Amino acid sequence: MNLKILAKELNLSFSTVSKALRDSHEISPATKQRVLEKAKELNYQVNPLASNFRKQKSKTIAVIIPEVVNDFFGPVINGIESIAQEKGYHVLIYLTHDSMQKELEISKLLQNGRVDGIMISLASQTSNTDHLNILKEKEIPLVFFDRIASEVGTPVVITDDYHCGFIATEHLITNGCKHIAFLTISENLSISNDRKNGYLDALKANNIKHDQALIRFCNEDDMSNKDNIKNLFSGNNQPDGIFASVEKLAVATYQICEELTLNIPKDVKVITFSNSYMAALLNPPLSTITHPAFEMGRESATILFKLIEKKGLNRIPKKTVLKSNLIIRASSVR
Amino acid sequence: MNLKILAKELNLSFSTVSKALRDSHEISPATKQRVLEKAKELNYQVNPLASNFRKQKSKTIAVIIPEVVNDFFGPVINGIESIAQEKGYHVLIYLTHDSMQKELEISKLLQNGRVDGIMISLASQTSNTDHLNILKEKEIPLVFFDRIASEVGTPVVITDDYHCGFIATEHLITNGCKHIAFLTISENLSISNDRKNGYLDALKANNIKHDQALIRFCNEDDMSNKDNIKNLFSGNNQPDGIFASVEKLAVATYQICEELTLNIPKDVKVITFSNSYMAALLNPPLSTITHPAFEMGRESATILFKLIEKKGLNRIPKKTVLKSNLIIRASSVR
DNA sequence: CTGTTAGCGCGTTCAT
């Protein structure tokens, strides 16, 4: 079943049929009608592979993220999908598992027209952006969200991480914390650094001397992270507040506090970045900074499609900043 | 940059170059070497759109699921992706949001060679399978996982839902429950029915008369679900055990119990199907039946690729059953 | 308004 056969059935040339199917203005309504009916009758559908090839467009976008089992990236995908579907686009998902090597390989796969645009949130291990510059040079529409590389120069969508780092830290200070530890996951990531800077500036603004020993870099390994956190409490400068930059580190903190019979929030106050609706159900309920994940997906997808369709290009902001919410619960108040 | 240009640079015909790149035996090693080097030098990559078109293969599979913000479907995608990547395939994600209409539209998009194979977990609203039969008739490799339509006749991968429904119910009975409510989400879904049948048979096996008023169908709306659950406790037959078939209903139960100042597990015992690692952190820790989600993704993807590659077709089981784990925590023991 | 024609870039068959 293809255009040729359909055209023969209709005694029309296949180019006429092709135009009719795409509702071209140069085809008479009567013919369109006939073609459409016959197409339906014979259950004709264009061969997307041929059509894509001919147009050198795939009607597909790629989303590159570190992981999918995640209360942030999940809703982001929802947001992206909601826009992609409106636009009639398909969504490819690629997972880097926070590996720069994987990110590189994936980028390579996408250099050659397989997708019409790319949205990416960087792997925590990504320390240089050559692979992304190549995509940019090839003029493949590219949007960064959350974990960005602003030096590439394509549009980025982020949240107010610095500000949130600042106010979360101040919140702990207001609630009596004097020794606040900061748990982070990467030295490369834009978000980690923004959050950390917010934390540091809040300490400074409140005349609290920052202690490098209270800043802990964690990794993928839960065990070593727990040791790392436990170790905090056996140092000279024991923390009375923990600010975790990702949820899993707050959870690890809960587990360590249970182990060490430290009461949250009496002995240690805890706050974290997290999008899990379960945070409210923990014991005690966990204070969070929560991102507008769905909106971030929609916003970045909207920008990507402007890039793809080359519409309103001059009105695309280089940087879009969405507001996150500080949700205070029992874990961080005295 | 294409084959023709590359061939010109090498003073070879482009068919020779094409063959060399695909390591054809009819090309001399020396030429292959030359071609490969030049290709690398000029950073040549095949145009995937042209290649796909020519071969009528997309090197892409589709995964159709109800939602992605979910501790079950997330790891399933991980499992699928891990296999797809090994095989050099791309993964398209489609979300039905549990709507049959969406599922139908998506199926239609995939009828025409856009993907080489499809993995699907049905929308809870899906009540007939015509759209899936069409895919089968078109001989598109198709695998069902978790929420299956076995009547279509393509391979399915599930967990032992009936058995888990049975043992979870027996567990509640063993812990003293005599009035066990069952919270479910759909009358269409294979998994819901299997779980319910396990529940009913466990009651029967323990000489407990089942009360239809204790079986509640819930929906997408959190508010009405909560009302529904609250209503359970104002009926004649107040439950002393709640068996939730999905996590969000257990969470709603926790919230209602808090509201009604009912103690879990003293007044009501709770158990649920859930894959959230946070279950252990709730107050009280929540007993769960936990699926091997990652494994399910890998298993179904493995089967799909056998279908796609037509390898070992006779060794593909019509039905693969994976074992789930009953994880007893404080919410369900006396 | 309809038809004819020429590729898109690649893979394959057949000839040399």
Added chain:
DNA sequence: ATGAACGCGCTAACAG
């Protein structure tokens, strides 16, 4: 071992 030629199915430029 290499090259010439065809066509996958569709779109679009051009003719009529």
